[in-house]
Amino acid sequence: MADTVTEAATTTPARAKTRIQRENETRILRAALEVFSEKGFHGATLDRIAGAADMSKPNLLYYFKNKEEIHIALLTDLLDIWLAPLREISGDGRPADEIGSYIRRKLDSSRAFPRESRLFANEILAGAPHIGDFLQTELKQLVDEKAAILQGWIDAGQLAPCDPRHLLFAIWSTTQHYADFSVQVRHVLGLTPGDVSYYDEAARMLDTLFLGRLVAPGTEG
Amino acid sequence: MADTVTEAATTTPARAKTRIQRENETRILRAALEVFSEKGFHGATLDRIAGAADMSKPNLLYYFKNKEEIHIALLTDLLDIWLAPLREISGDGRPADEIGSYIRRKLDSSRAFPRESRLFANEILAGAPHIGDFLQTELKQLVDEKAAILQGWIDAGQLAPCDPRHLLFAIWSTTQHYADFSVQVRHVLGLTPGDVSYYDEAARMLDTLFLGRLVAPGTEG
């Protein structure tokens, strides 16, 4: 893949933006997020995005030079949202507090930004053609940093011995599942299409799983 | 969406298959799985699938009448693989044994069938256009059944009070994560593209999480 999000960020020619420019760019990005997140990159068409933005296709291309540039712009915005909850983990707090609030932040993020979460999932599933570099550098570095904090708790006997990175994977997967697989969740629970009332129960489940003990003592394998 | 997997299964005209027919159909399905799972439905092209099957496009269309039919054939095969581990959960065993071995089966499934897992993830992310009916009926029914078993353990005090369906969601998400998000996992762990050596550590993590206690007593929030 030619461009990555990090490259794209430096390519900006920096020119004062007009009011119309700002308005239309956000309209386009909002529409594109809707379409990309539910159709994937290849399933999304410029016509559809333009239609969702209530705009003609050539006009859309007046603001973004091609389809990929819109996609990259979305991914760039997304990464901040994705990283924010992780950044807040602090070594100063108690393990249960820090892990618990991290899970809550991630779950809130899934609820507040399901489209962004699905966009991210699509990108990873496709082999991370645009954000591969981000994953290897920025994300890895932050994970290394936070894993060290978790490892400190493990060494202090406050956390069960485990690979801290895999603990993060477990938090990511369980929380993101409610956004990415929401269709399956709803179908299994027998809920109607728009219903996201399962988030409260999800929060309880994850508290039990990560902060409590699932299998009662004396009944282990 | 016009066809669903359940409809397609009954459409078969039932005619004796030749050797070449069997060989080429499996060649096509194998190639299509590869392409669909890494490009998604819309990103996959018939030319690419035909190329991967070392076959001309018209020849491919001699065996499957269109792109969607190949996709549906793959999904149909997939659903058995997906359900198999869940079907084995029994109310006769001890909670820790049953849950533990279910997790192991699901994790093994992710390792053995990563392409199938990603195909499934793509389908769900796209809103389950083909398997929506399956999710609402067959899967829901099986989940209801197994959830009752888990609820029995909860009522018997062998399992922490929680929504059994959400417990299943947690198992699905954590285990499938290693197939669906393998690119991210590898990048964060600093592994090379083909490396799947993380599965052993993943198994340990999930055992700790689901069967043990993560946060040490006395350090809860």
Next chain:
DNA sequence: TATCATTTTTACCGTTTGGTCAAATCTTCT
């Protein structure tokens, strides 16, 4: 080996898609 059904290929078609271009229209600012 001759026959018939099956399989494969070549050439092609209509549509969709990402994208361009130049003219027309609207804003902004003097």
Next chain:
DNA sequence: AGAAGATTTGACCAAACGGTAAAAATGATA
């Protein structure tokens, strides 16, 4: 008001795509 720049539109294009038709080649079978 009117010039200058910004925005929008309609007409269009080449490539890619899913799919078709018919002839050619191959395989099975008697």
